Amino acid sequence: MSAEELVERRVGEDDRARSARELIELLQELRVVLPGVQVLFAFLLTVPFSAGFADVGPVQQKIFFGTLICTALSAGLLIAPSAHHRMLWRKQAREQRLQAANRLAIAGIALLVPAMVGVVFMVTEIIFDAVLASLATAIVSAFFVYVWFVLPLRYRANGD
16 A cells, blocks of 8 residues: 555445545536536537537637537546446446546546647637637646646645
């Protein structure tokens, strides 16, 4: 057992109780992120029906489509752990579900980055121009990658 696992384990908590707690924590975290993804997806579903969408150029259409697909896949990956939880209810596969749910959540969050920056690009390019949109997208992308992935990986590497 690693030092990290010893630190995370609560006093008197066995493997089964730890897995149950961690699964509950993960599902709670997903309850925080999912409404935002669902709102983004709903917004994207309405965009093609707005009056100005007919004037969107081919590059913007491709970016919109990629953003829509990334958002749909992100939502699917982030919802999957709850679906697994329901489908495998009382099947004693908690540790396997926890590991799979963790991977699915990370993949869902990873796809949320291009989804969100795609929206930033589209809106910024419509309001301003492609240069400013590219700059804003690069800054927002770097921000998400740093706070969502680099920082946690640094903590992990330092044992914090």
